[in-house]
Amino acid sequence: MKCRSCREPAVIELRRHNAGFCAPCFLTYCRNQVVRAVEEHKMIARGERVLVAVSGGKDSLALWDLLLDLGYQADGLYIGLGIGGYSEPSGEYTRSFAEARGVTLVEVDLPGDFGYDIRSGAAADHRVPCSACGLSKRHIFDRAAVEGGYDVVATGHNLDDEAAVLFGNLLHWDVAYLARQRPVLPERDGFPRKVKPLVRLAEREMAAYCVLRGIDYQVEECPMSAGNRHLGYKDALNAVEERSPGTKAAFYHGFLEHGANLGAEIGEREREGLRPCSNCGAPTVGEICAFCKLVRRAGGNPNRRIPVSAGPVSAGPVSAGPVSAGPVSTGPVPAGPVPAGPVSAGPVSAGPVSAGPVSAGPVSAGPVSAGPVPAGPVSAGPVPADAALADAALATPAPGAKETAK
Ligand code: Q46
Ligand code: ZN
Numbered sequence: 001m002k003c004r005s006c007r008e009p010a011v012i013e014l015r016r017h018n019a020g021f022c023a024p025c026f027l028t029y030c031r032n033q034v035v036r037a038v039e040e041h042k043m044i045a046r047g048e049r050v051l052v053a054v055s056g057g058k059d060s061l062a063l064w065d066l067l068l069d070l071g072y073q074a075d076g077l078y079i080g081l082g083i084g085g086y087s088e089p090s091g092e093y094t095r096s097f098a099e100a101r102g103v104t105l106v107e108v109d110l111p112g113d114f115g116y117d118i119r120s121g122a123a124a125d126h127r128v129p130c131s132a133c134g135l136s137k138r139h140i141f142d143r144a145a146v147e148g149g150y151d152v153v154a155t156g157h158n159l160d161d162e163a164a165v166l167f168g169n170l171l172h173w174d175v176a177y178l179a180r181q182r183p184v185l186p187e188r189d190g191f192p193r194k195v196k197p198l199v200r201l202a203e204r205e206m207a208a209y210c211v212l213r214g215i216d217y218q219v220e221e222c223p224m225s226a227g228n229r230h231l232g233y234k235d236a237l238n239a240v241e242e243r244s245p246g247t248k249a250a251f252y253h254g255f256l257e258h259g260a261n262l263g264a265e266i267g268e269r270e271r272e273g274l275r276p277c278s279n280c281g282a283p284t285v286g287e288i289c290a291f292c293k294l295v296r297r298a299g300g301n302p303n304r305r306i307p308v309s310a311g312p313v314s315a316g317p318v319s320a321g322p323v324s325a326g327p328v329s330t331g332p333v334p335a336g337p338v339p340a341g342p343v344s345a346g347p348v349s350a351g352p353v354s355a356g357p358v359s360a361g362p363v364s365a366g367p368v369s370a371g372p373v374p375a376g377p378v379s380a381g382p383v384p385a386d387a388a389l390a391d392a393a394l395a396t397p398a399p400g401a402k403e404t405a406k
Contacts, residue, residue: 082117115300179263
């Protein structure tokens with residue numbers, strides 16, 4: 001198979017686009033998909049400060065890398081969850097990434113800073129671990145963004161994550177969730193703006209991106225992910241995608257196009273009655289927010305300040321116009337103009353990837369496979385389901401909402 005853009009040998013096949021790409025053109029394709037998502041949904045304006053929710057998994061590190069590469073001022077926030085054998089290496093991957101690029105990483109450690117971990121918090125609050133985890137992440141990212149003066153929080157939800165959540169919400173006709181499943185949640189009611197710049201890119205593509213960029217990431221599954229129902233939804237959609245490539249993207253993007261107002265009234269009603277938490281000031285529907293309740297029940301202290309330094313307030317309107325990020329094509333596979341220079345003809349080599357126009361500085365040589373990126377079904381290749389879930393747990397349901405994997 002040849003690269004669709006430059007006709008050199010392809011290292012990855014994207015069946016939903018019926019196309020293959022060589023390494024440099026694939027990286028260009030990824031960047032262009034992010035630019036397109038940002039522009040289409042007015043996610044981030046130039047000059048705005050972005051806080052990237054990083055978990056150490058492939059999606060969030062790829063997102064951070066892409067945003068930096070596109071010239072955004074993007075800091076990272078990593079939350080140590082206190083999950084033995086999992087959180088430590090996740091933090092190390094994140095730190096290595098930040099150090100290699102000389103970018104700002106804010107770290108919060110649940111046990112050290114707030115006095116609980118996911119297991120103890122879940123037990124004390126009578127929740128499943130992923131519920132306690134999602135609640136904690138959302139609260140801390142929101143608080144960090146507000147206290148740090150960030151304009152927007154970016155999360156690494158990819159196309160597979162969003163399609164699986166949509167599938168689950170439709171299976172249960174959870175209209176309130178459908179109302180909130182958007183690539184952009186605007187800033188309002190004390191919540192920061194949330195954006196998902198990877199919604200046009202699949203999970204497997206994010207793994208390939210990390211391999212080609214030499215980004216080391218956490219590939220182990222979170223030990224608490226077993227039984228998460230969204231994994232089942234992903235499996236079901238992967239089976240459909242295998243038979244009919246492109247279905248997943250059509251499903252999700254069709255929802256964005258046709259289901260934009262689904263549940264809007266419910267969403268509005270949920271926002272009524274919001275008030276500041278009497279302990280921490282976060283918007284909540286009750287006297288005390290769910291995070292403060294959980295931490296107190298677990299014997300911790302919910303009032304620890306998050307070590308963000310408030311940066312300069314960015315100028316310009318929040319939803320300012322299009323982002324100019326270099327050459328971007330607008331077709332169904334916007335690989336964009338591809339540099340005519342020499343393109344690696346062979347398989348992706350191990351070690352730091354020299355990818356032509358990519359300029360994000362040195363990247364550590366990680367577990368980069370020496371062969372071509374597998375072109376099989378979505379689950380092929382180094383795509384741990386938990387890594388996607390780790391990022392998928394970072395989104396923000398509306399206040400008072402029950403937990404989802406997002
Ligand atoms: S990290 Fe947290 Fe995930 Fe682990 S406890 Fe569940 S939500 S599975 S994405
Ligand atoms: Zn509170």
